[in-house]
Amino acid sequence: MAVVVLGATLLIPATSVSAADPTDMVLEWNVNAINAIGNANGATPPGLGQAPPLSGLQLAIVHAAIYDAVNAIDGTHEPYLDPIHAPPGASEAAAAATAGHDVLVGLVPATLPQVTASLDTLYGISLGKIPDGQAKTDGIAVGAAAAAAMLANRVGDGRANTSRTFPIGTESGEWRPVPPLNANVFSWVGDVRPFALDRTSRLRTEGPPALDSAQYAIEFNEVKAIGAQTGSTRTAAQNELANFIVANPVVLTHRMFRELAVSKHLSTAEQARLFAMGTMSTADAFIACWDNKNFHHFWRPQTAIREAADDGNPATEPDAGWLSLFPTPGYPDSPSGYNCIAAAMMHSAIEFFGTDFVSFDLVGPTTRHYDRFTDYVRDAIDGRILTGFHFRHADVQAAWIGKKAAQWVAKHEFGAVG
Template structure:
């Protein structure tokens, strides 16, 4: 039993996945690539490259795709793990490639009906690579049933609701920030979770008091190192801040990379992607619910209006701007650290170790960043949001704690081996 502690103190225990095992499914021996990885790339094209969904929206879409794919593949494998929603009837001779393609295609077309023609082309190409047979048709049926269950489960789940962030005028209260002065994504905090019983399950004690020393430490750190004109931030820290802020998330590449380098078979990849993506989705919802609960101002507002906070250890700078553009929602807690803590802790739980190396490229920074393991990546994103000037350290650390707690809940209740 391997135990991996998050930097935030959440401990998640897990047994290493048996990477040497394999399952003899109908089309796997002829497949040029793992269908789960292929359709994750297809999902990225639909979700981000074309629809341009923001991270808090992307999380729901990826979770729906991979939850359905997992249920289809798990059923064909004989249901060795707990189903997420259903276990369609299967004999074990069905084509898993056909099931994966069908499950992903059906969910994606439900999410993006305007892309149906393009998605049908990808789907037809996937099916054309599978020899016509009864196994292929049965795989299609299993995938369709898994997709139908997911689509039904997420109907009226609160997505794209009309909620808005509360705009305040008092010290500490959130208000829209430059340059766009936008307000977006409040509905995410009320989204029906995929795994946890309720979005407010992991409520924190909130941001530090404005007059506290901890608040002053947070304030002065982000003011100094997160400024657009900071003289103490290193070139590598600047690159890291931009790399982690890229809306084309490197986490997608990292998951596909690990599935490939670790030689995951179809079932293993389906389970890993489902665990990571559903944990990410719920961590994002929990985080946005937390944002709504505290409605705390962003560093740019706090620093420009510091003469109103009542803290003698802070000083206002009405011209201060951050390195990065501030997202259009409150500071506390950090959505990205919630998301990344969930993904990194889920990966560590799945593999049963923290020392797997990986990397990811960002076009925004023009750099590839390399990591020795999952906790190193999480530690860096906590710092990077401060280096970028868009979050306080406490918001980052508490966000990471929420992400780890969501994964811990998932590990105890979902995707477990059936005894």
């Protein structure tokens, strides 16, 4: 998924000004996680330089641990992993900070000590906001236990098996690397063990329409007209949407979740559950998405438009010089990775808040206001066609994957106790 990285910043809930436990520690460690995972090694603060989809998998590990740590103290919902004993009165803030810190440190390779040092400094700052005493000590112990359990659970989950690449096709409809990037990356994501889904192929889609079908011709001519780098029919508003939708959706949606947590006055336990639902839905949507990419192995619009003379469809015409608006990412078309995360995050929010009708802003290259979570999903579907990256079916089917992943997580994880 081609994205532009925008830095993460922290918003503090109005309720966080307190003589007792800070109530924004989940949000603080969401920012720290976004930066530590996504920032470049030499940035301030330094990070692992990981983009989606990998960053989405890592964030799920972080927030599942934070959830289990905070929920062990709060006790209102089912744990994700085995229950952790929490002494009465343990600090939820200390538990959240410790779980977030310890998981992130566990994800950092020994070759990047500057990232670990930065995380240690941030951890010290977080702990300095929590009153000393037994509650703080107990919270630290709970957070450490949750982090250790989560890291152990994800050992051997497939994230280390990164050598797999996509086969390079030669026949019409088969994916091959797309210039100018000519990349071939992330095929292995489809082999990662899911967090909640019972198997990677649970959300297998119907895939692309037949090359000689009328539907394929419709989608072909749509992206050819509006997704071109030059000579497109895009309007000014469509250009604005295309430039917005190419920004990193992990950063966009997590910032929005933090803003909602503030405006809705969510407690520490509610924040932990919101982010656990969102990140776990995203991770499983990514895994299902790349499982589908491996299965369907469908060519990108740029390849299809250049090679249209051989597709067997009389309603398509080739253009040997056609380029997508932005450089096409290095993996197959169907389904869209961006739409998998956009829909997963939005539908996890629908599951959490119990309604689609929530107003929010997404802040990227521009600020876009929405009154429904699914309004952003619709923009994401249209926007990725405008970038020239996808045929419409790839975006629509990806939105279905994200929705179903979020519904699966809501049904099978984080249930209320009693």
